[in-house]
Amino acid sequence: MRVLLALFAPAALWAQSGETLPGTARWDFPSDIVAEQWAELRSYYESRWAKPGAPFDLAANRAAIRELTGAVDEFRKPEPRITAVGEESGIRASLAEWPVLRIGTIGPTAGFSGALVRMYGVLLEPTGGGRSPATVFLPDADESAADAAGLGRAVGSGAALALARSGRVVFVPFLTRRRAFSQVWLEDREWLMRLGYQTGRHIVGAEASLAIAAADWLRSLASVNGRIAVAGIGQGAMTAAIASAVDGRFERTFTSGYPQAAPEWEQPPDRLLWKLRSLVDPAGLARAAGAEPIPALPSARWSLRIDPEEIARIENQRFRQWEALYRNLALESWRKRDAGPKPDYSSPAAYSRSMASKLEAYRDLVGRFPEPQGPLDARSVKVYDEPGFTGYRLRVRTYDNVHAYGILCVPKGMKPAERRPVVFISHGLAGRPEDSIGLDPKARPEYSQFGLRLLERGYIVMAVMIATQDNVERQKLIRRAHPVGLTPAGMDVRKFDRLIDYLETLPFVDKSRIAFYGLSYGGYTALWTGPGVPRFQAVICSGHFNEWTAKTVDLTMGTAYPHYANVADQYNFGMLNRFDHSDLAALIAPRAFLIEMGDADGVIVEPRAIADREIDQALEPWRFLGIPRSGRVARFDGPHRIDGAEAYPFLDEHLNWTPRR
Numbered sequence: 001m002r003v004l005l006a007l008f009a010p011a012a013l014w015a016q017s018g019e020t021l022p023g024t025a026r027w028d029f030p031s032d033i034v035a036e037q038w039a040e041l042r043s044y045y046e047s048r049w050a051k052p053g054a055p056f057d058l059a060a061n062r063a064a065i066r067e068l069t070g071a072v073d074e075f076r077k078p079e080p081r082i083t084a085v086g087e088e089s090g091i092r093a094s095l096a097e098w099p100v101l102r103i104g105t106i107g108p109t110a111g112f113s114g115a116l117v118r119m120y121g122v123l124l125e126p127t128g129g130g131r132s133p134a135t136v137f138l139p140d141a142d143e144s145a146a147d148a149a150g151l152g153r154a155v156g157s158g159a160a161l162a163l164a165r166s167g168r169v170v171f172v173p174f175l176t177r178r179r180a181f182s183q184v185w186l187e188d189r190e191w192l193m194r195l196g197y198q199t200g201r202h203i204v205g206a207e208a209s210l211a212i213a214a215a216d217w218l219r220s221l222a223s224v225n226g227r228i229a230v231a232g233i234g235q236g237a238m239t240a241a242i243a244s245a246v247d248g249r250f251e252r253t254f255t256s257g258y259p260q261a262a263p264e265w266e267q268p269p270d271r272l273l274w275k276l277r278s279l280v281d282p283a284g285l286a287r288a289a290g291a292e293p294i295p296a297l298p299s300a301r302w303s304l305r306i307d308p309e310e311i312a313r314i315e316n317q318r319f320r321q322w323e324a325l326y327r328n329l330a331l332e333s334w335r336k337r338d339a340g341p342k343p344d345y346s347s348p349a350a351y352s353r354s355m356a357s358k359l360e361a362y363r364d365l366v367g368r369f370p371e372p373q374g375p376l377d378a379r380s381v382k383v384y385d386e387p388g389f390t391g392y393r394l395r396v397r398t399y400d401n402v403h404a405y406g407i408l409c410v411p412k413g414m415k416p417a418e419r420r421p422v423v424f425i426s427h428g429l430a431g432r433p434e435d436s437i438g439l440d441p442k443a444r445p446e447y448s449q450f451g452l453r454l455l456e457r458g459y460i461v462m463a464v465m466i467a468t469q470d471n472v473e474r475q476k477l478i479r480r481a482h483p484v485g486l487t488p489a490g491m492d493v494r495k496f497d498r499l500i501d502y503l504e505t506l507p508f509v510d511k512s513r514i515a516f517y518g519l520s521y522g523g524y525t526a527l528w529t530g531p532g533v534p535r536f537q538a539v540i541c542s543g544h545f546n547e548w549t550a551k552t553v554d555l556t557m558g559t560a561y562p563h564y565a566n567v568a569d570q571y572n573f574g575m576l577n578r579f580d581h582s583d584l585a586a587l588i589a590p591r592a593f594l595i596e597m598g599d600a601d602g603v604i605v606e607p608r609a610i611a612d613r614e615i616d617q618a619l620e621p622w623r624f625l626g627i628p629r630s631g632r633v634a635r636f637d638g639p640h641r642i643d644g645a646e647a648y649p650f651l652d653e654h655l656n657w658t659p660r661r
Contacts, residue, residue: 019382021392021408023505027379029393033405034432034469038477040402041467041491045480049277056280058245058288065285066246068276068573070202071209075100078119078217085151086304087127091164093151093304094123095314096171100213103321104328106335117321119210120174120314122149122306124164131225133251134169134218136211136243138236140257141178141189141268144311148172151306159233161300169224171214174318175207178235178268182319185563189270192319194562195326195553199333200574203270206322208243215250227251231294234258238271238282244289256294259283265479274573277483330553333576337583345624348590355587361578362531362587367486369494372398378502380408384439388412389455391437394462396495396502404495406464407433409455411660414508421513421655422460422503424496424536425451428520428543429471433463436522446543446641447519453644454517457652458660460509462499466492468521471566478568488569492525493532500535512537513655515592519543519642520603523596531587538592538654540647541585543603543640545595547614548580550605557605582618585631589621592630592654596647598638630654 020026030036058065066072078098085093099116122145126132137160139148147156149172164170178189192203215228229252232240237258244253259282260267280288344354377397384391384407391409398404406424414420427436427447434440438449451461467488468474477488496516504511515538518526523544530539552570554560561567585593595615597604604611615633622631634646652659 021378021380021394022507023502024378024380024394027381027393027395029381033465037403037405037465037467038470038473041477041488042480044399044402044491045477045484045486048484048486049281049480056284056288058248061279062246062248064279065242065276066205067200068274068279069208069242069246070196070200070205071242071246072200072205073101073209075209075213078213078220080119080217082123085122085306088302088304089165090127091161091302092125092127093149094125095306096121096123096217098217100210101325103324104332106332115324117325118318119213120318121145121214122151122160122172122174124149124160124170124172125223126164126167126169132167132169132223133227133229134171134215134221134224135163135229135231136214136218137163137170137172138175138207138211138230138232138239139172140234140236141175142234144177144315145172145174146306146311150300150302151304152311153305153308157233158300159297161302162297163231165300169218169221171218173207173210173214174314175210175236175239176203176319176322177315178270182316182323186565187270188319189268191562192322192326193270193272194568194571195323195330197272197274197571197573198549198552198576199326199329200577201326201329202273203322204239204242204273207239208246211239211243212247215247229254231255232258233294237291241282241286241289241291244291245285253289253291254294255286255291259286264483265476269475269479269568272479272482272568274482275485278485327553327555330549330576333549334580336577337580340578343586343621343624345621348625348627351590351621351625358578358583359531359587362584364485365487365572365575365579366490366493366528366532367481369486369490370399372494372498374400376498376502383407384409386439394499394502396498398491398495398498402491404464404499406462406499407437408503409437409451409461409463410508411455411458411460417507419508419510420458420460421510421515421657422462423454423651423655424462424464424499424514424516425454426464426466426516426518426522426525427468428518428522429468431521432469433465436463436519437461446639448642448644450517450519450642450644453648454651456660457648457657459651459657462503464496464499466521466525475566475568482573487572489525489528490532493529496529496533497535500533511535513657515539515651515655517542517647517651520640527581527584530591530593531584534591536591538594538651539588540594540596540650542596542642542647543598543601545581545585545597545611545615545618546603546605547610549576550610552576554605559602559605580614582614582620585618586621589631590625590627592650593622594631594647594650595633596636596643597633598636598640598643600638601640603640
């Protein structure tokens with residue numbers, strides 16, 4: 001009833017009354033809104049981790065596990081080179097290596113014939129003759145293959161040697177260790193995980209594939225009777241379970257230390273796996289793979305050693321080969337993007353129809369959140385009473401115990417029955433709605449008080465809060481969201497939709513004229529939510545638009561994300577096979593879209609020609625549709641900040657608004 005009354009209440013009468021917005025209950029604003037918002041989001045994502053009720057059907061999901069773990073590459077037939085290390089106490093130790101993959105698949109990335117990813121490992125064979133069962137042994141991430149075999153300088157576990165002394169042939173692949181060794185500013189495993197993630201690969205899947213390839217080779221040895229097991233400790237246990245689930249030919253699977261007791265979102269970042277938790281929990285995966293606890297193994301030592309420099313050479317070469325492979329896959333990803341359906345530019349309607357499959361892929365990318373149901377339960381409280389506008393903190397229910405929050409600023413002096421356009425504005429990293437409005441004298445200068453500038457032009461301003469106040473906390477959201485196929489950007493789509501649902505009930509809002517303008521992480525949010533919120537008639541991405549391949553995998557870019565910690569939000573599983581920034585922009589067309597960027601903005605990749613090519617491609621839909629003024633770039637001489645010189649008139653034009661002076 002209160003909402004119905006608000007629909008017919010004169011705007012001028014309401015503007016002079018009360019401490020709340022029409023159709024809202026009074027909100028007792030919390031002492032720490034940031035903490036409350038983060039807690040809501042963490043709780044929501046954790047609630048999606050409920051274990052499946054029915055037993056996990058491994059046979060029906062084997063292909064999905066292979067895809068989601070990135071274990072998708074077809075390895076070459078093993079043609080190993082064997083180098084003897086020595087023999088002692090009835091065990092012969094050798095180093096084995098052979099090529100498994102070509103680095104790159106097209107001329108510019110494939111390189112010369114020697115550009116190959118190789119398998120490296122330690123082979124331990126009993127010398128007593130006859131045929132024995134074999135085990136592929138996968139050590140924990142803090143131990144090298146040499147140490148597990150008792151051949152390294154470190155004491156090591158010697159677990160692989162103990163297995164060999166029990167009468168088994170054992171092969172221990174060299175895997176990437178969880179340490180900063182080949183790349184000193186980030187752990188090696190996380191580095192490779194990030195590079196692979198962008199094209200649907202993963203270090204965990206790669207190592208599971210290596211275990212499978214090792215088993216194939218062991219089956220060919222005269223010393224092996226065909227019975228092959230896989231065993232792992234810690235990280236190796238997780239890899240063993242996945243290898244067994246993916247392949248299904250291991251006779252037995254032995255694990256220790258997986259699943260871990262700690263929640264998955266508190267485990268090392270290189271274990272982040274997109275959507276897999278939606279299929280099966282770790283315990284269920286281990287059960288489906290038939291995993292058994294590793295039998296107690298005695299400590300095993302011998303005098304044989306591999307030269308430490310040889311171990312370092314192997315581990316560094318292995319890392320560099322996978323790094324090159326993943327970078328080259330990213331460089332080749334444009335081929336997969338270009339192979340998709342072609343746009344139909346014969347009319348805006350035809351164009352939108354032709355982009356339907358791409359839009360579905362986008363929904364997969366940001367996560368398929370359920371459609372919000374139930375009441376809006378809108379609550380508000382006045383926070384600003386300025387000469388030119390009134391501001392209200394506004395909370396709207398999105399899901400149970402999840403709320404959208406922002407500050408709605410309404411210009412004073414509106415005429416009865418007047419309806420005005422609304423511009424959503426968004427802060428960046430470590431910001432809040434107050435920063436983007438700019439009334440606080442301590443507001444950060446890069447926002448250029450753009451909320452106030454829009455209010456001066458007569459716009460209603462909705463300053464939203466996005467979950468970017470703490471970058472470490474943002475990464476914890478990713479660790480909770482990605483395994484169930486969700487992202488914070490997808491949540492923002494739902495939150496913005498609910499805010500718009502409420503705004504459409506207000507008598508002074510023109511629901512046909514709503515836009516979004518964000519800087520930095522707000523620019524990220526503009527680009528990533530614009531395709532999913534069709535009621536945004538204009539979208540402005542400021543201080544963010546990039547060529548995403550260079551920004552996320554190019555090691556020569558000083559501001560590229562591989563060089564930084566706590567940037568998991570910039571990595572999306574398989575994204576580059578389907579989307580660069582131009583592809584996201586294309587989903588906003590034929591609605592209006594503006595890229596705002598300063599010539600000295602360090603967020604944008606250098607040389608600028610790289611970003612310029614992506615921008616040119618991004619604006620193609622509007623050119624080909626014959627509406628070039630609806631898709632533009634606004635450049636200015638300046639750093640990472642809101643400029644507005646072209647952005648404000650762009651909003652005026654595309655929201656059909658004559659600014660108040």
